[in-house]
Amino acid sequence: MNTYSHIVNEILAASNIVITAHKSADGDSVGSSLGLLHFIEKLGKDALVCHPDQASDFLDFLNLNRIKTMEHEADKVTTAFQKADLIFCLDYNSTERVGKSMQGMLESASCKKIMIDHHLDPQDFCDIAVSDPSASSTAELIVELIEQSGNGGLLDEQTGTPLYVGILTDTGSFRFNSVKPRTHEILAKLLAAGVQHHLLHEALNDTNTASRLRLQGFAMAEKMEILEENSVAIISLTKEELEKYDYQKGDTDSLANQALSIKGMKAAILLSEKDGIIKLSFRSKGADNPVNQLAATHFDGGGHANAAGGKSELPMPETLVKIKTLVKEFFPVK
Template sequence: MNIYQQIEAEIQAASNIIITAHKSADGDSIGSSLGLLHFIEKLGKKATVCHPDKAPNFLYWLDTSAILLMEETPEAVTNAFKHADLIFCLDYNATNRVGPEMQALLEECTVKKIMIDHHLNPEDFPFLTVSETSVCSTSQLIVELIEQSGSIHLLDENIGTPLYLGILTDTGNFRFNSVQPRTHEIIAKLLTAGVQHHLIHEKLNDTNTESRLRLQGYAMSQKLEILYDYNVAIISLSKEELATYNYKKGDTDSLANTALSIKGMKAAIVFTERDGIMKISFRSKGVENPVNILAANHFNGGGHANAAGGMSELSVQETLEKLKELIPQYFPKEQQN
């Protein structure tokens, strides 16, 4: 019996399953959660998705009504944990990734936990762990679960649509080096199951608001700084600047990749002032330019080599100055011709 067959056996034996994912929801955490939920339901079992906070606005086209949010309905989430007999931990490798309130519930709950994740250095709290750091997304691993447990015949459009979304967003539209031949094999299975990929691309990309585009235009035209000696781009946005453009969650998610697309850039760093702290996104190109170490060593963060996150409790200006001091340590200075 392989580990995926073990996981399906645990699903079949459980009565009240919880699916959790990390704080600051993204396409992969939402996609893997909903894909697993619909798969469990197809098996004839019940599950409840419990997330720390809301999904970004650009994912609202998905039916997220089944997701209980700790930030909005803590009593309902607490009650779900109280009655749970199996907990899935998707797209995170440590209990602190779910936020302090849900972390307390997760650590106090003594039932079996199953981790399915693709981030480095997983903690050893789960009963079963699928940790595949070379895989592009947790959503891809959910498809592996469905196939390798012997249930590929259950895969349909309802299950596959959020999983396609998760793979799409966590690979930057299939551009990151984490994409492997197996990724495209998985995509072929999703399309065969009825997933309408063109509609997902439309719903994901053709949902800009005027305020979002104006904020992004302001960020690129007025707040972009390029450290040409190191080929690193930085964008900083204060809470006042975000408010000016009626910021909604997710409005700045593409800025780091946009800045990174500038010819010659090795890395791009975007930080925004929210909830009293600076939330930082790190993006880079190539194995020789990892950003997860910078995030982990100095900004209480981490992630993948070329895509990581972090935070700073310093002011906007202080955070900017700290980054500029650190960049020479992590990115070689460009040789001048």
Template sequence: MNIYEQIAAEIRSASQIVITSHKSPDGDSIGSSLGLLRFIEKLGSSAVVCHPDAAPDSLEWVGLDPILLMSDQPGQVTKAFEQADLIFCLDYNGTDRIGPDMQTLLEAATCKKVMIDHHLHPQDFATLMMSDTSSSSTAQLITELVIESGHEALLDAHIGAPLYLGILTDTGSFRFPAVQPRTHELVAILLAAGVQHHLIHEALNDNNTESRLRLQGYAMSEKLEILEDYHVAIISLTKEELAKYNYQKGDTDSLANLALSIKGMKVAIMLAEREGMVKMSFRSKGEENPVNTLAADHFNGGGHANAAGGMSKESVKETVDKIKEVIPDYFSK
């Protein structure tokens, strides 16, 4: 019995399943959670999705109603954990990634836990681990789970749409090096199952608000710094600037990639002052320009070689100054 068949067997034998994912949800955490939920339901079992906090409004179209939030519904989430006999840990490699409140619930739970993830350096906290750092996304691994456990016939557009969303967003629309031939093979299977990819692209890309576009325009015209010698672009936004443009969750998500698209840029770093800290996104091109080590060494973060996150408790200016100070240690002229 392969790992996929083992996981499917655990699903069939469980009566109370909880699906979890990391804080600050993105397309992959949402897509893999909902794709797995719908697969579990197709198998005839029941599950509940519990996330630490809300997804961006731009993902509402995929169907967020089944997701319980620790930030908004702590009693329901706590009850779900206490009753669970199987917990899925999707798209995170350590229990601290789900926030302190849910981390306490997860670590206190004595039931079986299944990790499905593609990030480096996974912690050994799960009963079953499907950790594949070569995979493009957790959604790709959930797609593999459906197929390799012998349930491809269950795939339909309802299961496949969130899985396509997860693969699409975590590969940067199939541009990142983690995209493999197998990624496209699985996408072809999803399309054959009825996923309407053009509608997903439209929902993601043609859903801007006026304030989001004005914020992005301000960021690019007024807050973009170029370190020419090191081919690094930096965008920084204070909480006051975010408030001026009526910032909503997700409004700055594309800025790092937009800065990286500038001709000659090898690295882009986006900083935004939110929730009492400076949150950071790192993006880069090529194997010779990894950003996860920079994020881990100096900004309490990590991730993939070309896409990582981090945070700073210093001011925006102090954080930018620190970036400029350490950049020469990581990127050549």
């Protein structure tokens, strides 16, 4: 019996299934969670998706009301953990990724836990682990679960739509080097299952608000600094600047990629101040310019080679000085 068939047997044997993902849910964690939920329901079982916090509004079209959050429905999430006899851990490799409010419940849960994830260096906290850093996304692995467990016939538009979104968003619209031939084979299966890919691209890309565009214009025109010798772009946004442009969750998500698109850039870094913490988003190009080590070593973060995140508790000016010093080390002049 392969691992995926074993997972399906665990689903069929469980009575109270909980699906979790990391804090600050992105397209992959939301897409893989909802895709797995629909698959479990097609197996004739029930499940509850429990995330630490609300996903960005740009994913509303995926029916986010199927997701309960600790942020807004703590009682329901707590009860679900207490009753759970099977917990899925999707798109994260350590318990701290779910945030303090859920971490204790996850660690103390005595039921069986299953990890499905594509990040490096997973912690050993699950009974069954599908950990494949070569996969483009966790959503890709959920499709593998459905196909390789012999349940490919259950893959339809409802299940495939969030999984397509998960792959699309975690590969930068299929531009990252994580995309392999198998990724396109899986995308073909999703299209054959009825996924309306052109509508999903519209839903993801045609969602701007006037305030978001003004914030992005301000960031690019006034707050972007290019370290020419190192080929690195840095954008910093303070709490006051975000408030001035009526910042909503998700409004800055594309800024690092926009800066990275500048000709000749090796990397781009976005710093944004929220709740007394400086959040950092790192993006880079190519195998020779990884940013996950920079995030992990110096900013209590991590992620993929070309897309990572971290945080700083220093004030913005001091964090900027630290970043610029580290850029010279990680992206030396050649």
